[in-house]
Amino acid sequence: MGASWASWIWSAATCLVLAVLLGQIINSLLRGDVGLDVVAALSMGGALALGQSLAAVVVALMYAGGQSLEAYAAGRAQREMSALLARQPRSALKEQDDGLKEVPISDLIPGDRLLIRTGDVVPVDGLVDAGRAVLDQASLTGEALPVTIEAKAAALSGAINVGPAFMLVAERVAAESTYAGIVRLVKAAQAEKAPMARLADRYGLAFLALTLAIAGAAWLVTGDPLRALAVVVIATPCPLILAVPVALVSGMSRTAGIGVLVKGGAALETLARITTLVIDKTGTLTHGTAKLQAVRTLSGQDIDTVVLVAASLDQASVHPTARALVQAAHARALFLVQPTEVVETPGEGIAGLVGSHRVLVGGPRFMQAQNVTFPVNAPPPPRAEVPAVTATVLVAIDGAPAGILGFADPLRLEGVTALGALRTTGIRRIVLATGDRKSVADGLVVGLPIDAVAADLDPAGKTDLVAVERRHGVVMMVGDGVNDAPALAAADLGVALGARGAAAAAEAADVVLLVDRIDGLAQAIHIAKRARAIALQCVFAGIGMSTLGMVAAAFGYLSPLQGALIQEVIDVAVVLNAMRVLGGKA
Incomplete structure (x- = not known):
């Protein structure tokens, strides 16, 4: 009587798992996917049909346990991606006329001044207003050590302030900032189709055909359906549907971490x-931006004078080389003068007064139009200093050639x-x-x-x-x-x-x-190689051990219950092996 009740309980538990599994199989077939879940369904259904309720419940327990183990491993593997989403700031302390006020980051606009307290996540891209900021950018760059951002330098949203509080001048709205872009990309990555499908499908259907062929041959030759059932049971579920997802998701997690x-x-x-x-x-x-790389002076001028007057005039221009020249002057600690009577010819050059001097900055055609003649054989800026000067700008002071500036986009x-x-x-x-x-x-x-x-x-x-x-x-x-x-x-x-x-x-x-x-790209490739190698290792080891078990079962050396227990050991072993991707050096 006790054995009969036990058999009913085992069968009921198996039916619950089998019902869920059949639902998953139907959904897969509707999407055009044929997976190895079919083998699990066959083994559970066959065991129930042949009265092997204990073997059936072991298979059911094995399948449900394997799914739980996969979910746990994948959840652990995705912790870096999930952490990015969890840390997204919702509000910021904005400086207003009546003091600081906490506002939603969606209300921020360029030019807003924000207080970033110790421990705060920088909510939008901006410039450090004064002093310096010490930021932990590990979630963005993978750098283990905090970085120091000087005044007027850019601070990326998503970094954590690990130093004293500082003021940030917003440069972008929140939706266009670095961190918001990262969050969108993470969500898109998580919404992708199960990332291991290609690798699993490549071997899965072949293994399914091999399983059914061995099971069918064992039944046909011996006439014993239990032999066929033992073959199907030991192939369920194949490590392909467990280990490969764990290995590749773990690899994606590690690359996100850097x-x-x-x-x-x-x-x-x-x-x-x-x-x-x-x-x-x-x-x-x-760098993608022009930088002053070399200066050739003419008419007895010195370098600092040429750079100072040209940069002073270029403060009134928005041209990329003008901005680069102003930055170079600041880097030389030159005190720039406010220009007057400025007239700019777009794409040609700019003219104006710097103090009492009339200054021209532009290209050869602009200088010709202003009746300033540069020597035909005037040497360009020394290219030995930078082998890839991409733009040359001429400078004239009071109608006389004063200098030639060489700009480049350096490595x-x-x-x-x-x-x-x-x-x-x-x-x-x-x-x-x-x-x-x-x-x-x-x-x-x-x-x-x-x-x-x-x-x-x-x-x-x-x-x-x-x-x-x-x-x-x-x-x-x-x-x-x-x-x-x-x-x-x-x-x-x-x-x-x-x-x-x-x-x-x-x-x-x-x-x-x-x-x-x-x-960081080279390190990511090493991580990807290791993840793929471990995934393939799990595939071939799991298939190899399962195939040996199927042959043993076909010759009658393993019962359905013994096959289920052995397959459980194989599955746990390959999943634990797949989780090695999370550790070790890339």
Whole structure:
């Protein structure tokens, strides 16, 4: 009597799990997916039909336990992504006429002055108003140590103030700030289809066919349905549907922890197989902004005088080189004079009074129009100082040539180091893609580990370049601007720089670097390689052990109950192995 009651209880518990499983299978079939859950359903249903209620409940317990273990592991793996969402600020202390007032960050506009207290998350992108700020940017960049931001320098939203309170002048509305962009990208990544489907499906259907073939052969040869049931039971559920998700989601979690957001497991798998890198120049290897690199003086003028009068006049201009010149003057600690009688010819130059001197700043055509003649053989700024001067600006004082200024977009130091690190990941070919002239690009890459330079490219040209390179291997394209979006979409893997970059680039990319620098990309590739290797290790080890068990069961060495218990051990072992991705060095 007791045994009969036990059998009924076991059968009832199995039916509950089987009903849920059948619902999942039906939903999968409606989406066009055929998964390995079918094997679990067959083993539970077959065990109940053959009166093996204890084996059936062990399979049910095994399946439910495996699902719970997977959910726990995936939840642990996603903690870095979840932490980003949980830390999103909702309000800020805004300075008003009647004092400080807490307002929703959605109400903030550029120019608002905000008090950032110790422990606060910076709510919007802005400039440190005075003094200095000490910020923990680990959630954005993965840097372990806080960074010091000087007055008038940019502070990114999402960083934590770990120093004294400071005032921040908002530069962007909250919806356009760095942290808001990161949150949108994280939500998009979490909404992706189960990221392991591609890798699991690649082997899953073949294993399902093998299981049914061995089970059918055992039943046909021996006439014993219990042999077939034992084969099906030991194959349920295959480690593919447990270990692969854990390994790849863990890899995505680790890359997010160093500031590299991977949009799904398929992208992580591709990241692990990259052999060719096509990288945009402007804003990626370079800063993306003009900087004064060299000065050649004429008519006996000294460098500081030329820079001072030219920068004083350029305070009235919004041209990028004008802003660069003013920044260079501030860096030299020069005291700029307020210009008067300023007249600017857009795209040509600017004229005005600086003190008692009439100053002209512009190009050759502008100087000719002002009847100022520069010596035909006047030497340009010394290019030995910067091999890729991209713009030359002439300066005249009181009608006489005074100086020639050389501007360039210099290399980022971390970008140069990052290229060497990327070579260690197995990337065999690096191609620089740029819209600049060939001479400028060639001068920029001297001494860099770059195999080829493609210059004078428009967006269509970059896309064509990616298509050509794809014939030779798996291509990763790295860029940050709207003009890079088509090439990012065309590559096997598109990588966009920074949530502050162009929205079109971030949308087209498979991977987004949460700050505008590429030195975390090599580490992300190492993490992706390790995650993929461990996932495949789990697949082949799990399938191998399950196959041996199926053969043993087909020859009658294992009963359905013994097969269920052995498969439970296999599943737990491979899932625990998959969780190794969360630890160890990348």
